[in-house]
Amino acid sequence: NHDLQVASVDPSDREAHSGTQSSHRLLAYSDALISIIATVMVRIQQSVQLLLTAKIAVYLMTFLIVSVAWAAHIRLFQVIVRIDDCLALLNLACMMLITFLPYTFSLMATFTDNVLGILLFCGCVMVIGVIQSLIVLYAFSRPFLLNEQIQISENQNYYKHHILQVIMRVPIMCFFLMVFSHFHFPLQSYVLLAIIIFLPYISQCLKWCRSKAIVEDTPDSMLFYTYLPNEPLSKERVEAFSDGVYAIVATLLILDICEDNVPDPTVVQKQFGGSLIAALQVYGPEYLAYFGSFATVGLLWFVHHSLFLHVTKTTRFMGLLNTFSLAFVGGLPLAYQLTHEFPRNSRNELEAIQISCVIIFFAGIFQLAIWVVALYNEQETLHPYVRYGGREHVFMLAKLALYPCVALGTFFLTCILSKFSAQIFHLMEITVPFAFLVLRILVRIGLALLRLIFCPDRPDPRTVVEEEGDETRVPFNALVT
């Protein structure tokens, strides 16, 4: 019976070693964990006694550091493509320490003149480095876990040493930092910390720019573990991480609603004579704001989704821009809270609304930047439909430009009509979804108008092709997937 079942399997798969598993779900779980940890820092900052600017700085710093850890994780599992039980458990241990990083950051931010936070952080980073080295050593001792390129390569040992070197670089520097921070002032340690963590990126970016100016001679086979901006990054995992961030941001909003907007029964009894409806009417504008904010997050996700549907390959630089965009998206719950903390029509409320506009603007503009970067190398990174002259090119531009434009418009409008700032902002949040619904029509009208103005005589080749070719259209997913 057992032999029969074995025989029924495709013989081409027989070579693969048993006991190994596809790493897909492990990576999805890791992505979910890391994205939540990166985003949830916005909430943690509430409890710690900090000024707003310090809050934002700590949040951004944590988000970036957790993102760096995530990028290292992607890089590692682009080399190790299959897992077994032992690797899964080692990865869980690694995740445990990554989720502990935000706590060390909280300590650093609360006790700026104490080195303990930085010591804990460095300790965590060092242990993470050791665990990742263990993962690499284990995987190279069972080569069937590695990706094919390395599996068939003859200098596996060279790859192993190169990867170990890259992985251990930051932990070893952290070790020296630990020793150093014992003798010096903590502030210098912070600056050093930032330099250590972002140094490989900066140096490699500079190297890359120089190599672009002179000659390019990196062999294609070493396109992992290089920190080069055009190093490929798993598109699936970038999407999973982004989904996690958008999902947790959307749900943090309702968490705020649930925590703050359920009135106390005794208050209802005393102040509103037991009428729950009257008590809830006080919160009326907040429900409106919730639906508006949720729609904003949802639509930013929608734009991201539309963009990545047409992206065929993600590079490290696009990943970096995506991280920046997500960092701003992660700030939305903070902005949402700010909008409610202050009395109506106060100076502070106006500023909170303008901060929200700025956050939305940057979240959108970085999405647009991803597309612009992708266009520079469009043959490799984009689907034909959205390249220059492609059928969806203008429509995609309109989709990506809608939020930055609207946010900018709202910002200036609130500067002029500062009295109605809240109304303008909520009106914007609620009308944008409808704008997305009719965007395709708006783009067509816009294009027709432009043609009418600039070249009214020539017949329009695009619309002719489009109407004729309606039946022979190609599904772009065929190429994307």
Add this chain to the structure above:
Amino acid sequence: NHDLQVASVDPSDREAHSGTQSSHRLLAYSDALISIIATVMVRIQQSVQLLLTAKIAVYLMTFLIVSVAWAAHIRLFQVIVRIDDCLALLNLACMMLITFLPYTFSLMATFTDNVLGILLFCGCVMVIGVIQSLIVLYAFSRPFLLNEQIQISENQNYYKHHILQVIMRVPIMCFFLMVFSHFHFPLQSYVLLAIIIFLPYISQCLKWCRSKAIVEDTPDSMLFYTYLPNEPLSKERVEAFSDGVYAIVATLLILDICEDNVPDPTVVQKQFGGSLIAALQVYGPEYLAYFGSFATVGLLWFVHHSLFLHVTKTTRFMGLLNTFSLAFVGGLPLAYQLTHEFPRNSRNELEAIQISCVIIFFAGIFQLAIWVVALYNEQETLHPYVRYGGREHVFMLAKLALYPCVALGTFFLTCILSKFSAQIFHLMEITVPFAFLVLRILVRIGLALLRLIFCPDRPDPRTVVEEEGDETRVPFNALVT
């Protein structure tokens, strides 16, 4: 240029309609949103002034209702397999209302004698029903979005009406409930609410049991929208939902650590003479507890992952058991909090630890139940390796049974040695990961011992096969994927 690009696409894909997209990422995002909403209710209950039992009841109720909404969402998108922009936006609107459901529950739980919460809940359910009906109508007006079975079917209209009927059943009952709740006591409304939501499941389970007893005559083509326990459920989405729940539970733990365990700078100055290390030592056991709890959640995920790696088809009944298991996993942060609220060695601490054991036990036992249910129909639902007599059968059983056994053992041990309950519990949490590491060896030793005791003369056929077949082993992923 445009024509050339069109020609380069595989012609077999040409038939598919343009403008449609694979629904994969939309569903992943929806899964993430719903899983977070379902789990995060544990935190919301903290702020609402409720007794512990009421907290747990409300949490479980919300978890189940959100899971029902999620199951309805799966069912809907098993019929609609491709999406376009319009469907994506309608789905976001639907998600927005689903995330609002927990708030209505908070209102219901805080104001038990007021009907407003129930009215809001019914209103939400009705609007969700209307949006889902719109989605169905839109998809049936563009049949290329539907799954193939319906696309080629001749009685599409029949399917449309059947699906609309199923979708609108609960909202219409909610409408009558709204009218009814105006004239009667709210408590009766709650009971009715529960009946309405779970009625289809109960009635169909009864029907299924009856049909098992008599004859089975359901045509295979109607195996969606039936509520039958053996109706297939997308395995991918069950996994995505589970990953979301495990990820948010693991991160809620660190959120608690960050909020409660960063000491106030002024307190450190006054009570500990500025020594941060001394201040942090107070929290010592909590760090240990954090790592223990994280390991528990991570390993429960690991067991779930191992199980679903060998499951080839998920049924509705298995999905229900999975939901129960996840509901207990979602309760872990609550148990974790309880363990710290009370002074050391108090009666309450003992009870909190025992509650934790019970939660871990049930989370594990429902995972085991999934496997047992799968074994009943193993030809369809399981990979050969884990069926009766399969190579991994005993190992899988050991993996699934480890947590229930350990939790039960710890429970009774804390009853006997109540003084050392905290130590026993933390020791258990920290030794279990190592037990998983050596589990395969333990299972082999156990089997060898059993054979030695019961049939010492016969040679062991299993180990012989295993050692000989080491090179020709089949990767089970080849079958699973």
